[in-house]
Amino acid sequence: MTRWQQVIRIGGFEFRRFFKWKQELFSLVLMGVLFGVSMGWGHLKTALEETHTVAVVAPFELPTLPNIEWQFVDDREQALTGIGDEFSGVLRIVDDATTGYRSDLVVKSNAGWQSRVEASIQGYLQQRKLGDLELTAEQIQVLNNPPSFAITLQNEEDERSSATKALPTMILVSIMVAVFGSFGLMMTAITQEKQQRVTEQLLTLITPSQWMDGKILGVTLHCLKSMATILILIVLVVLVMSVASGDEMTYPAFGAELIIVTLLFAVFGLGMINAMMAGFAATIDDPNHSGRSAMMLLPALFVGAGFGVMDSPQGLLAQILSWFPLTSFAVMPIRVADGGVAWWEWLGSFGVLLLTVYFIRSAAVRLFSLGITMYGKEPTWGSMGRALIGRKQVD
Structure with missing residues (x-):
């Protein structure tokens, strides 16, 4: 047997020693399953999450959020006594002519749904603030979009995705x-x-x-x-x-x-x-x-x-x-x-x-x-x- 035949024979043995097609197939299937679970985890978590009832003291309606139920009340102090039993939290929104909108959320303990409420309410109040300035829809859209910055290539063949x-x-x-x-x-x-x-x-x-x-x-x-x-x-x-x-x-x-x-x-x-x-x-x-x-x-x-x-x-x-x-x-x-x-x-x-x-x-x-x-x-x-x-x- 020649030298290269020996080397190729040993190389094939070493490759087959570590390459197991069943393990490779199992690994690919497992990675696919894990990837699918990670992709759908957010939707699954939202679907299985319990609905949180939040008491609201605000001068206007609020946008609908998944797994959040708004319940408008007149007496905030009384609603605070029901946190943990009747309500998951109490949200107050104040329209101040000097400082603009102010909001605060009172809860019993930290939970993930609170950050979603915070982000959604902040975005909603920001849009109302722009609307109160009596701007047109086109002006509001311009303010919401950041200034564009484009790079133009003289050689169009170099443009890449x-x-x-x-x-x-x-x-x-x-x-x-x-x-x-x-x-x-x-x-x-x-x-x-x-x-x-x-x-x-x-x-x-x-x-x-x-x-x-x-x-x-x-x-x-x-x-x-x-x-x-x-x-x-x-x-x-x-x-x-x-x-x-x-x-x-x-x-x-x-x-x-x-x-x-x-x-x-x-x-x-x-x-x-x-x-x-x-x-x-x-x-x-x-x-x-x-x-x-x-x-x-x-x-x-x-x-x-x-x-x-x-x-x-x-x-x-x-x-x-x-x-x-x-x-x-x-x-x-x-x-x-x-x-x-x-x-x-x-x-x-x-x-x-x-x-x-x-x-x-x-x-x-x-x-x-x-x-x-x-x-x-x-x-x-x-x-x-x-x-x-x-x-x-x-x-």
Whole structure:
């Protein structure tokens, strides 16, 4: 069996090891149910909420509110004695010629319905105040609408919808999910095999580099699957929210270039991260007691750099990070999604990333070979440093 056949075989095993289609289907159904419940929770809560009777002392009628029943009374002091029994609260509205409308609500204890009453009454009194100024309906509408502020693009092709503007965030969130997923999967895959003492048997059949490359391949494929799932769910959530709010359904616009760039940088970026984690995880003897486990969270900082430049994806710092190989896999796709990146720029950055992946993978293989057969102790930082740079170990 050739080297690449061994790597692909191990990669397929690692992918199937973590990918369980029944669990994936159950997770999707569960997320759909939770999303549906969250969408309808407000309506369900309103439908099941008890009706609150509020005594009102006011010189005019009040708007109708869900689950609120107004009962106008003449004697406020007498109504106050009925709070908790006959009334849930007593509302008073005073029309003062000097200060305008004033209102106060007396209740026995705090409850959620009170904030709804406050917001509704404030809005209603504000509209009455504008009406008392003898303004026309057009003038009232102008006062209610904030001044407009429009941005006109000279290049109409650059005009994008709000869904398209959210693409960089969607991409970065999916990459962050993949990085955290690779941390857990790689840590589990390697430390379990060390604790089960099966490494010697495996090393009689395959080389450490084949073993590690197979793990990188399998875990990277699983992370890409997680990225695709998250992106699809985010798009579905955006579409459902648009429909629920009554807005026009808008799809994010993405071209072939963005798909190619995101896929290339994600595959090799995650491969680089997984190589780092594979090499370092092999040096951990017991993840429950090792102080080194937290070090494997450092790659999350590389993705965090992308969130730090989200507000200015074409700024100087973003340009530097999109060329720096440890952060380019997270920053360059969001720059391409934002627009304004020439083909030669992302292609050059990708070339730098490829070189970095090669050197990191080579160093990780040496570190993996050092730590995978060590039981009961962990290699020293000095021996790890010598392995990374390719120097012989000192006995």
